[in-house]
Structures are given as C-alpha cells and as structure tokens.
Amino acid sequence: MKPHTDPSDSELLQAMLAGEERALAALYRRRQGGIYRFALQICGSQALAEDVTQEVFMVLIRDGHTFDPTRGSLNAFLVGVARNLLLRRLQRERFYVPIEENSDSDADTHESFLTTGGPLEDLSRLETINSVRTAVLALPERYREVVVLCDLQEMSYVEAADVLSCAVGTVRSRLHRARALLIERLRPAPEEQASTTVNSARCFA
Amino acid sequence: MNCQDFEIIVNELARRQMMQADVREQALAHTGECEVCALRLADERVLTQQLCAVTIQMSEMEAPARIETELLAAFRQNKFTNQSTRRRPSAIQDWRYWVTAAAAVLLIVIGIAAMRSRPSPVAAENPYVPTIGPDVAYIAKPSDTVVGPKPISSPEQGATLASYKPRRHANALMAQSNSANSGSGRETSLADRNTTVAANYGANEIATDFLPVGYTSPMNLQDGGQVMRVELPRSALADFGLPVNMARVNERVKADVLVGPDGQARAIRFVQ
Numbered sequence: 001m002k003p004h005t006d007p008s009d010s011e012l013l014q015a016m017l018a019g020e021e022r023a024l025a026a027l028y029r030r031r032q033g034g035i036y037r038f039a040l041q042i043c044g045s046q047a048l049a050e051d052v053t054q055e056v057f058m059v060l061i062r063d064g065h066t067f068d069p070t071r072g073s074l075n076a077f078l079v080g081v082a083r084n085l086l087l088r089r090l091q092r093e094r095f096y097v098p099i100e101e102n103s104d105s106d107a108d109t110h111e112s113f114l115t116t117g118g119p120l121e122d123l124s125r126l127e128t129i130n131s132v133r134t135a136v137l138a139l140p141e142r143y144r145e146v147v148v149l150c151d152l153q154e155m156s157y158v159e160a161a162d163v164l165s166c167a168v169g170t171v172r173s174r175l176h177r178a179r180a181l182l183i184e185r186l187r188p189a190p191e192e193q194a195s196t197t198v199n200s201a202r203c204f205a
Numbered sequence: 206m207n208c209q210d211f212e213i214i215v216n217e218l219a220r221r222q223m224m225q226a227d228v229r230e231q232a233l234a235h236t237g238e239c240e241v242c243a244l245r246l247a248d249e250r251v252l253t254q255q256l257c258a259v260t261i262q263m264s265e266m267e268a269p270a271r272i273e274t275e276l277l278a279a280f281r282q283n284k285f286t287n288q289s290t291r292r293r294p295s296a297i298q299d300w301r302y303w304v305t306a307a308a309a310v311l312l313i314v315i316g317i318a319a320m321r322s323r324p325s326p327v328a329a330e331n332p333y334v335p336t337i338g339p340d341v342a343y344i345a346k347p348s349d350t351v352v353g354p355k356p357i358s359s360p361e362q363g364a365t366l367a368s369y370k371p372r373r374h375a376n377a378l379m380a381q382s383n384s385a386n387s388g389s390g391r392e393t394s395l396a397d398r399n400t401t402v403a404a405n406y407g408a409n410e411i412a413t414d415f416l417p418v419g420y421t422s423p424m425n426l427q428d429g430g431q432v433m434r435v436e437l438p439r440s441a442l443a444d445f446g447l448p449v450n451m452a453r454v455n456e457r458v459k460a461d462v463l464v465g466p467d468g469q470a471r472a473i474r475f476v477q
Contacts, residue, residue: 016280019284021277021280021281021284024276024277024280025273025277028273028276029273032267032268032272032273033266033267033268035268036266036267036268037263037264037266040263040266041263049268050268050269050272053268053272054268054272054275054276057276058276058279061276061279061280061283062283125258128255128258129255129258129259129262132255132256132258132259133259136259147256151220151253151256151260152256152259152260152263154260172216175216176216179216179249179252182252183248183249183251183252186252186255187248
C-alpha cells in the first residue's frame, strides 16, 4: 500500500503543469509500466510500445490541461491516449511483429516469474504463456483491447469502458466473445492430441 | 439456473469477480447437474489462469530508462519555450492579420485597376456596342490591328475608309464617319478590343462592324467612298449571318451602306 503522503495523479499533474519537473518524473515512474505493457500487449512490438509510451507522456506535457478529472481517472486518460496512438500507428504501418522477435529479452523476464518447479515445467509454462500472448495478439482489435484491459491490465468494466469510450455492457459482451475465441484458439487440435497418444504408445511399446 | 443464465455469468464466475452469493451458489450447483456447463467453466478457469500467468510474467516489464531522460529533457525545453514565447501566438496572429489585410487591400486595388483598363464586358461581348467615340474615322491597313485614327479632311472628300480584319470575316472591312471635324489627334489601339470598331453617329446608336457586300476587295475600298443611311427589312440581317428575331422580322432596321466611287455598295453595317 502506498504511503499516505503520496500525492495523487491529479496533484502530480497540476504540479507538472505548473512546471515542476519532479512531478513529471514521479508521474512517469508511476504510470509508465502500465502504459508500456498495454502497448506491448496490444501490438506485440517492443519498439512500438516504447514509442507510444514516450508519445503518451509528450501528449501529457503538451496537452495535460485538457484532462478532465470528472470524466475518469488519469490512468484511464493515459491508456486512452496510448490506445489512440496505437490504433493510428497500426493502421498506418500495419506493424505486427511476431512475438518471437522479443524472445531474447523475454527470456530474462521469464526467469523472474519462473522461480518454482523444474526446468521441464518452466519450459511448459513458457510455451503456454507464449501461446496465450500469440493468441491475444491474433484476436480482432476490439476483442484484443478488452482482453488486455480487463484481464491483463486488470481494469474494471467501468475503467475499460472509459478507455474505450463505450458502454459497460459493450465491454462485457466483447470480453465474453473474446474469451470464447481465446479458448477456441488455445484448445489443442484433435490431431495433436492423437499424435501425442500414438507417440507415447510407441515409446512404451 | 439454466444453461443460458449460466453462460451470462460464466466469465465473472471464472474471473472471480464480485457477484451475489446466491447467484454464485446457483451457478456452481448448475455445473454439478450440467456436464457441458461444467466443462465450459473449466475452460474459462484455465484461460483465466493462463492470462494471469501472462500478467505476472509481464508485470516487471517497463519502458527503458532512456525514455524518462528524453521526456524530462523535452519537458525542460517545452517549459523554456513556453516561458520565452508565451505571448508569441498573439504576435503571430497579429502579424498574420495585418498581412492578410494588406493583401486584401492590394487585391482590391489591382482589381479596380484591371476593371478600368479593360473595356466593359458588354462592349467586349456584344459587337453592336460602339467602342470608338463619335465622329471619328480611321484608315487602316488590311491587318488585325488598326494603326490609328485619322480625321477626315473635308466632307467633300467623302468618307475616308478604314479596312481591317473583323472577327468573323476574312475580308477587309471599313469603318467611316460622316463627320469630318472631330477626333483629331486622338489615337486608339483596337488590338485589345477584339478588333471591333464601330462608329457611333448618334448619342445612343449601336452599330455592327462593316460587312462586305459582294466580292469587294480591300484594294478597291481604299479609293474612298461615301456612307449612306438606309432602312432595310430586318430579314436582311440573315443575309450577313446576323441573328434575326423572327418575332420582329417584318420590322425595318437602319443600316449604313458604304458606296464606292463607282456608285456601287461596298459594305454595310447595321445600326440600332
């Protein structure tokens, strides 16, 4: 839990708009991770996620006064800006980078997560995580957004609706459909199951 | 609870979202009765676990530190720019305002000058409108441009002729005035007036170009001649390729006929 003395996002924003560099630094350190991960989960490209993260805070520096706290949280505002930037960039560049390109950098991060179990179990988890990320990236845009926001970013339906500028019911229905698609895509193919059985039988034969 | 109701809340159930306790119990009880819904809930729970694993795996991911450095540098620069040029937008707007105003005034002046330097649109488009003042006659070479006016020396000499190449006729035409003592020394270039020359006898008369009659050559016309005012049936306009108002075809129209020294008609122009 944060110390009680921590200023809120709005306070930091006001201080930043007043010219305090430290307020910007604090705000950036607090929110950059979520923005970066959101961008990475949406586009799958580290370079693009970095660009978008930087651009989001540039927008905040330039047009931070346009933020209206009555319309939602600053985090939702920033994620919304990131979403708009991503959509623009993706439409312009069709910049879909396979997840394998990030395998080297991901491996370092994986180690922090895979602290339990043996190497074979870790390998299996890695494969599962990669397949899930690939399946999320393969979702249609509107379904991918809600999965990233509600499941990966752990936002509430209301927050996600603020980011997407749509109704809560729309978020729910899209999430329902998106999860059904993910289950369908992550389910192993019947041939794969059959071949596994045959191979096992041969091994034991 | 039936399968349809279960499908509505299966996501929240698998994601462990807050819901009413009795609804949750009914849903779980339904999975004990319905194998399909039980499998559906199991799939959703597996997916939730997988997504949680992705979330945990990516939880430590952050943007590179260089971005923060660049942002802070941009912030400093932006702050400096804002402080030093806070009043600049209004200055730019003022500058643009005055430039726009000056350009507008310039355009108006140029427009007025252009309007004054060109003939009136009616005269340019309507060959019946006279473009030369009254009582002026010309001698012109058989070319597109009339060199200049030359006053008639005396009425006894008759009309001095001007021949030029009209818009619609290849033959040389003539313009003449029956007044001999006016327009002296005045020169007018007609090249930029579509070579439309017509002399206005009265204050309000409008005349066409002189149109050749028969096969008169320009050389014969230079010998001089005399202009006679006659009246002709309006249908005569059609003989010279001019439009005729059929409603007034029975009316008469005035015309000036150029009669050569031999007494034969050389050219004609219609007057209104």
